[in-house]
Amino acid sequence: xxxxxxxxxxxxxxxxxxxxxxxxxxxxxxxxxxxxxxxxxxxxxxxxxxxxxxxxxxxxxxxxxxxxxxxxxxxxxxxxxxxxxxxxxxxxxxxxxxxxxxxxxxxxxxxxxxxxxxxxxxxxxxxxxxxxxxxxxxxxxxxxxxxxxxxxxxxxxx
Numbered sequence: 001x002x003x004x005x006x007x008x009x010x011x012x013x014x015x016x017x018x019x020x021x022x023x024x025x026x027x028x029x030x031x032x033x034x035x036x037x038x039x040x041x042x043x044x045x046x047x048x049x050x051x052x053x054x055x056x057x058x059x060x061x062x063x064x065x066x067x068x069x070x071x072x073x074x075x076x077x078x079x080x081x082x083x084x085x086x087x088x089x090x091x092x093x094x095x096x097x098x099x100x101x102x103x104x105x106x107x108x109x110x111x112x113x114x115x116x117x118x119x120x121x122x123x124x125x126x127x128x129x130x131x132x133x134x135x136x137x138x139x140x141x142x143x144x145x146x147x148x149x150x151x152x153x154x155x156x157x158x
Contacts, residue, residue, distance in 0.1 A: 013098035014091060021087070034084045037077055 021027045036042055050066070052058075059065050 011095065011098065013094050017091060017094045021090075027087075030080060030083045031087070034080045037080060038084075 021031070053063070053066050
């Protein structure tokens, strides 16, 4: 049985962070130990180890050497847990930085869109004002305006 590897992140910022982390040998070792220590294989291995230690009577009760070994292991494992928490904090920080950058870019785009929308509004108002100035004012002006084309009495052949 092998310990399951973590999937590659989809987020570009996390992908870059994972690549930088993988470039460091110490980080790769710490990640491998943390992955193994957080697996059921680790639990099964310890159950077998403790049962064999006690069953084969490697030492007598109160198991001083076993206690010392387990205590040392607990010290190292707690250190790896803290390393794992630091890694998770780094990932959260990378995501937060990426999201902040995205928000800033979106804010800039929104400001540009608002500026363009205001320009469109000004142009629309100018066109409306120009069209209103050229249009005849009221129904009296419409009746006094010349009609386009010949009227019904002016048709040829009538």
